[in-house]
Amino acid sequence: MLIDVHAHFYHDRTPRADWRERNASRLAAGEKIGITIHVASILGSWGRTSPTYFPSPADLPYGNDALLALVRDHPNRIRGYVTVNPNYTAHARGEILRCLAAGMIGIKLAASRRASDPLLDPICDIARDRDVPVLQHVWQHRRRDWPGQEASDAVELCALARRHPDVRFILAHIGGGGDWRHSLAAVRAAPNVYVDLSGSGVDAGMLEECLAAVGVARLLWGTDLTMDTGWAKLRSLERLLSPEELDLVKWKNAAGIFPRGAFPFD
């Protein structure tokens, strides 16, 4: 069993003319790697009609519906996070409730609003009430603002996590660029923050330091945009962990933070 907690798909209203090939490639690579479930999100129009990290209320439902269609087409392979923009509070609440009712199993927050901002509180309240995790896009040690996103780092996510101790948060792509040691130092004392191993970074020592910082019980396996790096980290974990520990990272930790019944094997 292997759950990818950080996957993405595309649709016909993104800038990608090759969106079908990219979706098919993810599924085909997943078969080779042995991925049982891709837990995915679609960030609005991926920049076509609103910015990727600031998706508009018009684009979000289209992306979320495209993902729901993929879940219906691949009921044993794909699950969804509902993506919302916290700047539009009422829309975000409505979209979360609509998509969770339709079968999505988590909430995806990109970089539309700093994670520590009070506008994220109503979203976390729903996550608590509906018992779903929040996957927060994170820039590992944001030293400044970067164009195109209002990125958050682990310190800011942990501030949110302290305000919502009953919500489970996933710190996105520890290998996704930036100083991951800064993030690990921040999440060490945040028991409701899980670390997603995805991202293109395959730095030597990163896996060992993740284990040292949060232990095997708070690590989640994922890929994001580069499945080869995900597979490489999985292969590295095989030499660092016992088979029982490896199963925690591969799927058992994920099965524990998503709602019961979220996966076919639940």
Add this chain to the structure above:
Amino acid sequence: MRIDVNVFLGAYPYRRVPGTSPDAVLRAMERVGIDEAWATHLPGLFWQAPAEGNAWLYETTTRAPRLKPVPAVHPGLPGWEAVVAEAVDRGAPAVRCDPTYFGLDPGGAEMRGLAAACGAARLPLLSAVRLEDVRQRHPNDRAAELPAAALRALLRSHAKLRLVVTHADRALVEEVHFGSTPEEAARVWWDICWIWGPPEDHLETLLGTVGVERFVFGTGQPLRIPENAVAKLDLLDLPAAQRTAIESGNVRTRLSR
């Protein structure tokens, strides 16, 4: 047979990296099935005189024959020609120069002089585009990434120069390849360590557009885990002959001295 053209030995100045000793690198090679590695003394790349790390490198690789020495040469320092000559005498598979780390104009006169010397000696010249993701570099690690224009300029500067470029992404490979004549493009090889696999499929695309003969196996270890380069190849449906070409054949047949 798997040859890794992109390996370092020794400590990295900007963060703690495990497994940088020769023994640790050899164990990692054993773990992922790498038979031979082109290795450079990593601390030396950050010294005023990078070639001062070469003596240790030659001594170390003499004791560990699976490691092949790729000595550093700084063409802006007096005596650099002797560094190239020593590399030839000692049978090094290549020399390396990372001009932006050495404070050199990457397409400037010193680099063109080195390109000419390497071309004349039939000694491949190796350079890295980057060593780390720009987003995670130490605040004081400000060396620019190697620009495509400089690589094109070097290829044009000497008709016999053979370049091995590591840590390049798809955009840079395409810019150099299609910005060069077929003859020029046939004298550059790219390691696969920084090229994305699925679902973006950059490596698969490049193998089709640029050609299998242009790519060599490289990991960037010990800064990066070597499992990644192997996983990239395992995710492709390559005929055995093409995989062999990338893993060792292109180095043995096209980059031999």
